[in-house]
Amino acid sequence: MRASRTELYLNQEMLMKLGIAGTGxxxxxxxxxxxxxxPETLSVWGRNQDKSRKLAYEFGISNVFNSYEEMxxxxxxxxxxxxxxxxxxxxxRQALEADKxxxxxxxxxxxVYELQTLRNAANSKGLILIEAVTVHYLPAxxxxxxxxxxxxxxxxxxxxxxxxxxxYDRFKAGEVPAVFDPQLSGGALMDLNVYNIHFAAGLFGExxxxxxxxxxxxxxxxxxxxxxxxxDFKVVCIGAKDCNAPTQLSIQGDKxxxxxPMPANAMQxxxxxxxxxxxxxxxxxSAHRMLHEFTEFVKIIDSxxxxxxxxxxDISAAVCSIVEKxxxxxxILFAGE
Numbered sequence: 001m002r003a004s005r006t007e008l009y010l011n012q013e014m015l016m017k018l019g020i021a022g023t024g025x026x027x028x029x030x031x032x033x034x035x036x037x038x039p040e041t042l043s044v045w046g047r048n049q050d051k052s053r054k055l056a057y058e059f060g061i062s063n064v065f066n067s068y069e070e071m072x073x074x075x076x077x078x079x080x081x082x083x084x085x086x087x088x089x090x091x092x093r094q095a096l097e098a099d100k101x102x103x104x105x106x107x108x109x110x111x112v113y114e115l116q117t118l119r120n121a122a123n124s125k126g127l128i129l130i131e132a133v134t135v136h137y138l139p140a141x142x143x144x145x146x147x148x149x150x151x152x153x154x155x156x157x158x159x160x161x162x163x164x165x166x167x168y169d170r171f172k173a174g175e176v177p178a179v180f181d182p183q184l185s186g187g188a189l190m191d192l193n194v195y196n197i198h199f200a201a202g203l204f205g206e207x208x209x210x211x212x213x214x215x216x217x218x219x220x221x222x223x224x225x226x227x228x229x230x231x232d233f234k235v236v237c238i239g240a241k242d243c244n245a246p247t248q249l250s251i252q253g254d255k256x257x258x259x260x261p262m263p264a265n266a267m268q269x270x271x272x273x274x275x276x277x278x279x280x281x282x283x284x285x286s287a288h289r290m291l292h293e294f295t296e297f298v299k300i301i302d303s304x305x306x307x308x309x310x311x312x313x314d315i316s317a318a319v320c321s322i323v324e325k326x327x328x329x330x331x332i333l334f335a336g337e
Contacts, residue, residue, distance in 0.1 A: 016298045017041045019071045019100075020061075021091060022082030023051040026105055030080075031059040033288035037295055045071045047083075072098035078301055080132070081105060084178050085185035086335060089114040092129070096121040101128040101301050107194050108316045110185040110334050111324045115317060128301050128309045131316040133198045133265070137293040139284040140267045144258065145203060147272060147282070151253025154233045157204075159196035159249045161263050162240035168222065179241065180220050183335045187221040189214070189327055193239025197319045199249070199264035200228060200235045206318045207235065212326035215242065221332055228322070265289060 018039040020027055023046035034042065045065035046052035056064045065071040071079065072094060078101040081091050089109050092102045096118065108131040109115040122129035135141050148154065167177040179186045189212070200207075207228035214224030223240030238245075249260035249267075256274040260267050266289045273279040300308050328337070 015040050015302050017043075017075055017077045019043045019045065019065070019074070019076035019079045020082065021045055021068060021071070021079055022105075023048065023055050024082060027055065027082050029288075030082075030290050030294070031055070033291045034059075034294070036288075036291055037298055039298065041076070043071065043074070043076055068094070072100065077101060078103060078128075078297075085190060086110060086183070089118065092118050093121065096125065096127055096129070099125060099127065102130070103297055104129070104131050106131055106133045106198075107185075107190050107323065108320060111337075112317070112320050115313075115320050119313060119317075123306075126304070126306065128304070128306065130297060130300065130309050130312055132290075132293060132297075133195070133316075134289045134293050135195060135199050135264045135267070136202050136312065136315065137296050138267055138289065139292065140260075140269060140282070141199075141202070141264075143282060143284065144260075144267075144270055147258065147270070148203065148251055148253075150256060150272070151251060151258065152255030154251060154253045156233065156252040157200060157235040157250070158238075158252075159199060159236065159264065160238040160245060161192045161196055161247055162223070162238060162243055162245040163192060164244040165241040168242050171217075171222070176218075180218075180222065182219045182332060185334050187327070187332060188223050188239045188241045189221055189226070189323055189332075191239070192241060193224065193226060193237050194319065194323065195263060195265045196237035196239060196249075197226065197228075197322055198315065200237065201315050201318045201322070204230055204235070206322065210322055210326055212330050214327075214330045214332070216330065216332065219332065221327070221330065224330075226322075226326060 016039040042061050043063035044052055044061050045068055052064050079095040080103040082105045095102050170177055171180045178184045207230050209229040212226045214221035222242040226237040228235040247263050251258045258270050258272050260270045269283045271279050271281050
């Protein structure tokens with residue numbers, strides 16, 4: 001059996017000196033697979049030093065910085081920013097000014113202006129700026145891009161990622177957790193539905209038009225339905241943090257359909273069902289969902305592949321534009337807007 005692109009690259013020497021800014025859940029997820037990526041060095045800084053030291057002890061991270069400035073003045077060449085949404089822009093700007101490549105956890109920025117500002121800064125210095133969205137690098141998604149050609153004319157795409165948040169109970173009780181705070185760039189669109197939008201934009205590009213019907217409470221969307229009009233077919237993206245539902249993604253053509261019984265950001269298989277024939281399931285292994293993206297990031301940064309980075313940033317820019325447009329149409333305004 002021929003080795004995958006990820007397996008082939010994992011056998012090569014990787015030179016990235018990675019500094020992680022943040023200690024949240026997504027960083028703990030990354031730590032489950034970072035040993036397979038083999039950065040040359042691994043460091044961490046977090047806003048809470050106790051959490052930083054605990055993370056370093058738990059996962060054997062050799063260096064804990066006392067401040068973000070200390071990280072930026074070190075020999076770290078790439079910063080992975082895994083901080084709350086509203087901090088992404090400023091911390092990425094500082095990293096680029098310090099001549100560091102930036103891997104930004106999704107959503108890349110709070111608005112298009114911030115993204116374009118960072119993009120200009122990266123381009124002016126020949127640095128890599130890229131958004132960490134697992135879906136684009138998953139083998140199942142890469143195979144799906146080819147398989148949809150067998151669907152005939154696509155008519156309907158339905159993407160549902162609904163996940164009841166324990167923090168919603170606190171929100172209902174009067175608290176304002178970060179994920180439900182418009183001042184901190186929160187909301188269901190930015191937290192969950194952004195995966196669905198990336199899934200669609202990576203396959204089909206930007207829609208001709210889009211509208212967002214959101215359930216808004218205290219100025220933030222706790223759930224909502226995004227309709228994207230691609231003229232000849234329609235894409236419905238559902239993201240919810242105030243209710244639960246089985247995750248189901250489907251792409252319906254006039255000759256066949258594809259279903260995916262898992263979130264876009266973790267897809268490992270899909271089922272292809274022709275109108276006249278039996279379902280066929282395609283499986284792509286059970287590697288950690290962040291392994292493929294970070295393997296690709298190391299490859300892009302080590303080889304200074306700005307063309308590949310720009311291609312991925314085009315998708316990020318399309319998604320950022322869609323999200324900003326529809327949330328403002330819905331009256332969801334972030335800090336400074």
